[in-house]
Amino acid sequence: MGLPSKARIVEVGPRDGLQNESGPVIETSIKVELINRLAQAGINHIEAASFVSPKWVPQMGDAAQVMAGITRKAGVAYAALTPNMRGAEGAIVARADEVAIFSAASESFTRKNINCSIAESIERFIPVVEAAKKNNVRIRGYVSTVLGCPYEGEIDPAQVAAVARELLDMGCYEISLGDTIGVGTPVKARKMLARVANEVPVNQLAAHFHDTYGQALANLYAVMQDGVSVIDTSVAGLGGCPYAKGASGNVATEDVVYMLNGLGIETGIDLDKLVPIGNWITQQIGRTNGSKVGLAMACGE
Numbered sequence: 001m002g003l004p005s006k007a008r009i010v011e012v013g014p015r016d017g018l019q020n021e022s023g024p025v026i027e028t029s030i031k032v033e034l035i036n037r038l039a040q041a042g043i044n045h046i047e048a049a050s051f052v053s054p055k056w057v058p059q060m061g062d063a064a065q066v067m068a069g070i071t072r073k074a075g076v077a078y079a080a081l082t083p084n085m086r087g088a089e090g091a092i093v094a095r096a097d098e099v100a101i102f103s104a105a106s107e108s109f110t111r112k113n114i115n116c117s118i119a120e121s122i123e124r125f126i127p128v129v130e131a132a133k134k135n136n137v138r139i140r141g142y143v144s145t146v147l148g149c150p151y152e153g154e155i156d157p158a159q160v161a162a163v164a165r166e167l168l169d170m171g172c173y174e175i176s177l178g179d180t181i182g183v184g185t186p187v188k189a190r191k192m193l194a195r196v197a198n199e200v201p202v203n204q205l206a207a208h209f210h211d212t213y214g215q216a217l218a219n220l221y222a223v224m225q226d227g228v229s230v231i232d233t234s235v236a237g238l239g240g241c242p243y244a245k246g247a248s249g250n251v252a253t254e255d256v257v258y259m260l261n262g263l264g265i266e267t268g269i270d271l272d273k274l275v276p277i278g279n280w281i282t283q284q285i286g287r288t289n290g291s292k293v294g295l296a297m298a299c300g301e
């Protein structure tokens, strides 16, 4: 199929990146500034918040305030993660442009993450989808653990395909395939994608790869050759997953944009504006910058 000429970056740093931070809850104003700056750097799809239980994920407890605080830039979609109807109501009131529903290919991970089975999670999403449609809010779907599960190990691509298909049939316009613990390798990623693509058109699939084992860029390059052109990333490689011990952050936005620039694939993102954002947010939250490009370019600042 060959590489695409354009790619859409879905920046998940403000949500996936920050949700796992231990220590004090990050100030709302920092989250708001992060989102605003990412939009100014040319990112037009930002997962800004998560309307989940603050008992489960304390860092996302100020989702409504974050959504109310951002300066909306025309042409930017501000998305929110919603596990259930309560979350969907919050996201709709907060004027999210998109809600993201999330399940997994592994029963054990689903149980740890949202305290139900995969089938129950799909049931829970039915009213979420109805409410979103009624309010003209787009629905994105996630399938986690597509290349391995922290509790079950190997995952059958057929199981990934089945859950992805269910989310598509419910009304998701796009399904993001999460290598939650970053254990995938390129050939494995391509095989998984090929199986899922039997059920969901590849132009409705996104890659959401964590970089725990340093394989994320290689895996992305592999699946892009098979038609994937939507990539979830996190500035400075922020993140992890509270229910996947040891998982490191998403692939860093800076590293992906640098690679795509080198391949001549357009993203509309200004890398010179993006790099200082990664350095700034990591300083704010007392973390090391997980982007190699961010570190390298900062040396020249």
Ligand SMILES: CC(C)(COP(=O)([O-])OP(=O)([O-])OC[C@H]1O[C@@H](n2cnc3c(N)ncnc32)[C@H](O)[C@@H]1OP(=O)([O-])[O-])[C@@H](O)C(=O)NCCC(=O)NCCSC(=O)C[C@@](C)(O)CC(=O)[O-]
Residues within 6 Å of the ligand: 016, 019, 050, 051, 052, 053, 054, 055, 056, 057, 081, 083, 084, 085, 086, 087, 088, 102, 113, 114, 115, 142, 143, 144, 145, 178, 179, 180, 208, 241, 242
């Ligand atoms: C789904 C539940 C709520 C079930 O949680 P539960 O304990 O089974 O359900 P519950 O209905 O008994 O709710 C527990 C408490 O939370 C409240 N509650 C209930 N819902 C909400 C809500 N929406 N917003 C705010 N509060 C809520 C509810 O009112 C109650 O409060 P209490 O009565 O005890 O005072 C919980 O398990 C949960 O919130 N889980 C979220 C976990 C999460 O956010 N995980 C990270 C995101 S997934 C991810 O990162 C992977 C991804 C997407 O990036 C892709 C990848 O990398 O693979």
